[in-house]
Amino acid sequence: MKIIASYSNKGGVGKTACAVNLAYSLAQSGHRVLLCDLDPQGASGFYFRVRPSRGLTGKRFFTRAERISDAIRGSDFDNLDILPANMNFRDFDVFLSRMKRSQSRLGKALRGVREEYDCVVLDCPPNISTLSEAVFRAADAIVVPVIPTTLSERTFAQLLEFFKDHGLEKRKIRAFFSMAQGTKKLHGETMRRMRKDHAKRFLDVTIPASTDVEKMGVHRAPVGSFAPSHDAAKAYMTLSREVVKSL
16 A cells, blocks of 8 residues: 655645545546545545544544544545545644654554555645654655745745755655646746756646636536546646656
C-alpha cells in the first residue's frame, strides 16, 4: 500500500481539488483507493456527498485501527472509498503532541487498512504542524500544488527549508503547478524559474486554471466524472500517472 499526501503549507492552491481528482483518477485506473480527509473542514467528503464521520476522535483514530475501518464509507465510484473528516480532527495536533513517538502514529494507524487498498490519498490541512510532520514521515509521496506566484514560490521554499532542518526526505516531494494561466506573463516566468531551481522536485504536468474545477462544488464530484474530455480532467489523469510512475 502506498500513501500519497496532497499537501501545501499555503491555503487556496487547489490542495483538496488535487486530492479528490487524484484519488478518482487512481481509482479509474484500477487501483483500490482510500481518500482520507485529515482537514476538519471536510471538503473532500463534501465533494463525494459523504457526511462527516461522527465520533471519530484523535484517540480513536490513532490508537484503535478498527475505528478507522468503521468510519470508512463507499463512494459512487468503483474502487474508491472515503474516510471523511469531522470537526474533532481540529484536535489532532494537540492529541499527537501528547503521544510518545507521535511522528510515527499516522503511519501506524493506516496500516490497519493496508490489505484493503493499493493507495491511500491524504487530504491534509494547510499548515506545518505536528500532524503535518507525521504526514511527512508516513507518506511515500507528498504531492504539492503550487500556484505560479511570488507568495506560493516563497511558501514552497519554506517547505523545503523545513524538510532540510528536520531531516526529512525531500525526495518524497512531487510538486506541480496548479491554477496556471498561460496568458499571464508572471505565471510563465515563475514556472520557468522554479522548474530550473527545483528540477528534481517538479512533475511535468501543469493543472490549468479552469471553471470545471470551480464547478466541482456544484456537481459535488471530481472533474473527470462530469467533464472527462476537458483539459483539467486530462491534466489530473496525467498527474496520477506521473505520481504512480515516480513511486
